Every structure is written in structure tokens, then in C-alpha cells.
Amino acid sequence: MTTLFFHFLFLFLITPCVTNSISAVHSKCIEAEEQSLLNFKKNLVFDSSSSSSSSKLTTWNSSTECCSWLGVTCGTNGSVVGLDISSESMSCNIDNSSSLFQFEHLQSLNLAYNDFNGSLIPSAIGKLANLRYLNFT
Numbered sequence: 639m640t641t642l643f644f645h646f647l648f649l650f651l652i653t654p655c656v657t658n659s660i661s662a663v664h665s666k667c668i669e670a671e672e673q674s675l676l677n678f679k680k681n682l683v684f685d686s687s688s689s690s691s692s693s694k695l696t697t698w699n700s701s702t703e704c705c706s707w708l709g710v711t712c713g714t715n716g717s718v719v720g721l722d723i724s725s726e727s728m729s730c731n732i733d734n735s736s737s738l739f740q741f742e743h744l745q746s747l748n749l750a751y752n753d754f755n756g757s758l759i760p761s762a763i764g765k766l767a768n769l770r771y772l773n774f775t
Contacts, residue, residue, distance in 0.1 A: 671740075695723065727752070744768060
């Protein structure tokens with residue numbers, strides 16, 4: 639009976655420690671993907687004549703963890719699985735060399751309501767094999 643009590647006590651004390659350490663690991667953004675997001679942002683051009691300005695991309699900086707950035711969704715392993723950078727007043731072309739195409743786990747990409755100057759969707763979009771949702775409107 640005493641042994642059973644100590645087993646329950648051990649489980650009661652150790653479970654919160656294990657659970658907290660596991661969730662911390664899963665919420666951490668993969669460093670290479672964070673750098674790719676920052677490179678993508680660095681190469682963007684914004685429409686200065688637009689009345690609205692970037693609201694999501696202003697949260698993208700190296701002082702915060704990328705899974706907490708607005709418009710970024712991470713999977714349980716920390717990989718970027720969703721990007722919603724719609725309505726960010728972007729005015730540029732995205733070409734095949736964009737770091738945007740390095741996210742092999744990306745499932746959802748929303749680039750709606752930005753100005754891509756009539757450019758075509760780059761062929762490198764094919765590198766995003768897990769992509770299930772794409773919005774370029």
C-alpha cells in the first residue's frame with residue numbers, strides 16, 4: 639500500500655515537469671525557418687501610397703520567437719505550416735529565388751490583397767509539396 643502511495647505521489651509531482659518541458663520544445667520555431675522568414679521580409683517592398691500599413695510583419699523580428707509572430711502558424715515540431723500575410727501593403731514580385739519556397743512543411747499560404755505587379759505565380763511554388771491552400775487574390 640505504501641509503495642502504491644509513493645508511485646502516485648511520484649506521478650503527481652513529475653507529470654507537470656515533463657508536460658511543461660514537452661510543450662516548450664514543441665512551441666519553439668526551427669531556427670533555419672525563422673531566418674528564412676526574416677530574409678523573406680527583408681526582401682519585400684511595401685506600397686508607400688497605401689493608406690494601410692503592415693500589421694503582421696511588424697511582429698517579425700529576431701527578438702521574439704517566430705511561432706508567436708502574427709500570421710505565422712507552426713506545427714507541433716516547430717516547423718512553419720501556415721503563413722497569412724494578406725493585406726500587408728506589399729508591392730513587389732516574388733520570384734523563384736524567394737526564401738518563401740524553403741518551407742517544406744508549409745500547408746497554407748495566404749498572400750491575398752497585396753500588389754504583386756501582375757506577376758505570375760513562380761514555378762518554385764511546386765517545391766511546397768505539402769501546400770493545400772493558396773490565396774493570391
